[in-house]
Amino acid sequence: MDKRIMSGNEALARGAFEGGVRVASAYPGTPSTEILEYIAESYKSHIYCEWAPNEKVAAEVVSGSSMAGARSICAQKHVGLNVAADPLFSIAYIGAKGSLVFIVADDPGCHSSQNEQDCRHFGRAAKIPVIEPSDSQECKDFMIEALDLSEKLDTPVLLRTTTRVAHSTGIVTLGERVEHPVKGYERNIRRNVVIPAHARLMHIEVEKRLKTLAEMGATSPLNRIEEGPDKSVGFITSGISYQYIKELLPNACILKLGLTWPLPEKLVRDFAARVGRVIVVEENEPFLENEIKALGIACEGRKYFPAVNEFNANIVAKGLKEAGVFKADFPTPRAISVKAKIPGRPPTLCPGCPHRGVFYTLRKLDVNVTGDIGCYTLGMMPPLSALHTCQNMGASISHAYGLEKAVGPEISKKTVAVIGDSTFLHSGITGLMNAVYNKSNITVMILDNRITAMTGHQQNPGTGHTLMGETATEVDLVALCKSIGVQNIATVDPLDAKAMLAALQSALATEGVSVLITKAPCALIIREKRDVYEVDPDVCVACGTCLKVGCVAISKTGEPHPKTRRLRSKIDPVLCVGCGFCAQVCPVSAIRKAPKEVK
Amino acid sequence: MTGVTNVLISGVGGQGTILASDILSEAALEAGFDVKKSEIHGMAQRGGTVVSQVRFGPKVYSPIIPEGDVHYFLAFELVESLRFVQNVRADGAILVNEQIIPSSTILAGLDEYPADPLEGVSSLVRELTVIPAAKAATELGNPRVANVILLGALAKRTGLPLDAFRNAIRRLVKPRFVDLNLKAFEKGLSY
Numbered sequence: 001m002d003k004r005i006m007s008g009n010e011a012l013a014r015g016a017f018e019g020g021v022r023v024a025s026a027y028p029g030t031p032s033t034e035i036l037e038y039i040a041e042s043y044k045s046h047i048y049c050e051w052a053p054n055e056k057v058a059a060e061v062v063s064g065s066s067m068a069g070a071r072s073i074c075a076q077k078h079v080g081l082n083v084a085a086d087p088l089f090s091i092a093y094i095g096a097k098g099s100l101v102f103i104v105a106d107d108p109g110c111h112s113s114q115n116e117q118d119c120r121h122f123g124r125a126a127k128i129p130v131i132e133p134s135d136s137q138e139c140k141d142f143m144i145e146a147l148d149l150s151e152k153l154d155t156p157v158l159l160r161t162t163t164r165v166a167h168s169t170g171i172v173t174l175g176e177r178v179e180h181p182v183k184g185y186e187r188n189i190r191r192n193v194v195i196p197a198h199a200r201l202m203h204i205e206v207e208k209r210l211k212t213l214a215e216m217g218a219t220s221p222l223n224r225i226e227e228g229p230d231k232s233v234g235f236i237t238s239g240i241s242y243q244y245i246k247e248l249l250p251n252a253c254i255l256k257l258g259l260t261w262p263l264p265e266k267l268v269r270d271f272a273a274r275v276g277r278v279i280v281v282e283e284n285e286p287f288l289e290n291e292i293k294a295l296g297i298a299c300e301g302r303k304y305f306p307a308v309n310e311f312n313a314n315i316v317a318k319g320l321k322e323a324g325v326f327k328a329d330f331p332t333p334r335a336i337s338v339k340a341k342i343p344g345r346p347p348t349l350c351p352g353c354p355h356r357g358v359f360y361t362l363r364k365l366d367v368n369v370t371g372d373i374g375c376y377t378l379g380m381m382p383p384l385s386a387l388h389t390c391q392n393m394g395a396s397i398s399h400a401y402g403l404e405k406a407v408g409p410e411i412s413k414k415t416v417a418v419i420g421d422s423t424f425l426h427s428g429i430t431g432l433m434n435a436v437y438n439k440s441n442i443t444v445m446i447l448d449n450r451i452t453a454m455t456g457h458q459q460n461p462g463t464g465h466t467l468m469g470e471t472a473t474e475v476d477l478v479a480l481c482k483s484i485g486v487q488n489i490a491t492v493d494p495l496d497a498k499a500m501l502a503a504l505q506s507a508l509a510t511e512g513v514s515v516l517i518t519k520a521p522c523a524l525i526i527r528e529k530r531d532v533y534e535v536d537p538d539v540c541v542a543c544g545t546c547l548k549v550g551c552v553a554i555s556k557t558g559e560p561h562p563k564t565r566r567l568r569s570k571i572d573p574v575l576c577v578g579c580g581f582c583a584q585v586c587p588v589s590a591i592r593k594a595p596k597e598v599k
Numbered sequence: 600m601t602g603v604t605n606v607l608i609s610g611v612g613g614q615g616t617i618l619a620s621d622i623l624s625e626a627a628l629e630a631g632f633d634v635k636k637s638e639i640h641g642m643a644q645r646g647g648t649v650v651s652q653v654r655f656g657p658k659v660y661s662p663i664i665p666e667g668d669v670h671y672f673l674a675f676e677l678v679e680s681l682r683f684v685q686n687v688r689a690d691g692a693i694l695v696n697e698q699i700i701p702s703s704t705i706l707a708g709l710d711e712y713p714a715d716p717l718e719g720v721s722s723l724v725r726e727l728t729v730i731p732a733a734k735a736a737t738e739l740g741n742p743r744v745a746n747v748i749l750l751g752a753l754a755k756r757t758g759l760p761l762d763a764f765r766n767a768i769r770r771l772v773k774p775r776f777v778d779l780n781l782k783a784f785e786k787g788l789s790y
Binding site: 250 | 612624625633634635636637639647666667681682686687688701702703704705706708712719720723
């Protein structure tokens with residue numbers, strides 16, 4: 001049998017392939033992004049795959065392909081499912097003619113997210129099954145199970161991972177693809193039109209389906225009881241938490257749930273009857289615990305474990321010790337310290353990043369900056385510190401607008417909303433439309449770096465390329481803004497310091513909504529080599545202005561200035577990519593292109 | 600878990616920590632072990648600390664290493680060797696690349712790079728070895744292979760068969776860089 005090391009995301013892509021998926025759509029979001037990337041890399045001859053402008057569109061696309069009887073999936077991070085929630089709740093009523101799986105990746109610990117939401121709640125709220133794999137092999141196997149279950153019960157299925165499942169690797173045994181031909185589209189008004197009269201009847205079926213699912217849970221291969229010699233305590237767990245229990249107590253009695261919603265009542269009752277105490281182990285939300293308690297079954301859980309941050313074996317060990325069910329020695333962080341003070345190493349804008357020109361200028365003008373989600377959120381980091389709000393995809397524009405409606409139009413003379421190209425297309429357009437419609441004076445900067453950068457360089461409707469590797473029509477941002485009714489639109493190169501400053505001052509001074517598009521490609525997608533820059537030590541006065549651009553290629557490590565003894569700046573020729581922004585801000589023109597032989 | 604070896608790899612975005620941990624994982628698989636690896640993507644890629652953890656043994660459950668249970672800590676930068684030192688076992692080893700990469704907070708004047716980062720560290724662990732991997736990689740003709748030099752130094756300590764690493768390098772590295780990386784691996788074995 002072919003065995004491979006795969007991440008959870010890679011295994012989900014493999015499961016989609018083996019399970020006969022035909023259509024896959026997603027908007028990128030950590031930690032779910034690689035699922036579609038792996039599909040594009042390895043399986044695009046069998047699976048049509050695409051980046052949609054946002055998760056709602058992706059969900060609607062796959063509900064359409066499911067209506068046509070094709071096995072279909074969409075994938076998103078947890079907050080992406082908030083965006084896709086509207087279609088999800090109605091698809092739950094319509095059902096899945098072709099299997100339909102919503103993959104959602106939660107991020108306990110907020111490794112790269114704005115919250116720690118637990119998307120199992122969506123399964124309960126939308127009344128659809130929730131499936132939780134706990135390693136890469138299960139990601140592949142459960143993906144196929146989810147597809148089969150979806151078809152069998154005519155329901156969308158929520159397949160939920162977490163960062164440590166999605167981004168951890170394990171050994172996966174591969175199988176063959178099983179083809180599931182597209183059944184074909186047939187008009188069916190009674191089934192596919194959710195008007196109230198239909199929806200009320202559909203809801204009856206949805207409730208019946210939930211009952212069937214709860215009964216199926218007792219015999220589902222997704223759930224299993226692991227017997228152990230010590231029956232005084234039994235653990236109910238799912239997802240990554242299962243691995244921590246096994247790490248600590250490999251022979252414990254465990255009810256491992258893969259199908260966590262609806263709760264398999266009979267199985268839970270049987271298990272609880274076999275063991276003395278029931279302890280539920282789950283990250284973040286006491287989702288299973290509350291449901292088990294609602295059945296009238298005594299159990300414990302949350303009181304031993306934190307509600308905040310992700311688990312690890314140590315945290316679970318501490319909780320189990322508190323519960324009195326784990327007595328073995330287990331490692332803890334050592335109570336040692338080093339003499340040196342450890343400097344922080346937070347993420348920062350890359351050398352050559354075009355956003356640097358934007359935030360340097362915003363800082364210089366000392367304006368309020370309402371921000372958004374992307375690499376440019378790093379504009380909040382010192383020394384730039386020029387981004388003051390960040391909440392959800394698209395909120396920057398409406399934040400600036402909301403400030404204005406509260407405080408008055410004068411605040412818009414010193415307020416700028418910044419939003420990336422991909423984020424603008426995701427959910428900024430409607431906010432901009434609102435600002436124009438409701439007579440605002442805000443200034444919006446669309447930071448168009450020609451790619452969805454933060455998640456690792458995905459194409460979007462503005463880049464001219466698709467996930468399948470084809471060229472595509474690019475959205476014309478200027479024409480788009482114009483059609484909404486924006487009168488004042490300009491485009492500028494953000495790494496041209498003078499032009500950037502003048503354009504921003506002009507936009508702020510103009511009445512009505514202004515849009516300033518800063519157009520320059522992400523430094524990481526520029527292929528041609530540019531000349532790097534260097535500091536002329538004879539000219540540098542060690543004033544430190546260049547350090548304020550916040551580029552990691554520039555440091556205060558040159559020779560000291562003879563009068564002030566302050567250290568001059570130096571540019572690391574390996575890190576510098578030659579954007580030349582620092583040379584433009586140097587007040588004494590000490591930064592110049594390095595002679596080629598120096599490189 | 601009994602018989603599980605825990606390797607923590609920490610560096611700065613762009614140093615090749617992920618390739619090193621992938622090669623280690625493949626080598627452990629070829630040696631017949633269960634293996635899991637966990638890493639964090641996203642914000643960490645932009646010049647921040649990048650951490651990768653590899654666990655191998657007869658059976659591995661948790662993909663992340665229990666705190667305080669690291670057997671080998673491979674640090675790709677001097678102060679990065681300090682960041683997780685409390686998680687290294689007293690009988691564990693720290694292998695550290697003799698390279699300084701100032702962080703953005705240092706460049707912004709908010710932090711200082713310590714004058715003697717490794718002061719007192721050798722007394723906390725069984726082994727502390729400083730490896731001039733960045734320098735050795737430049738001598739081999741490409742500073743980017745420092746990661747595989749460090750991996751070589753780790754490989755000979757893990758007890759895994761060295762040919763499993765060489766085979767993994769042949770599978771995972773782009774064909775035109777395989778010879779260079781194999782040379783880097785051999786160089787690493789000398790530390």
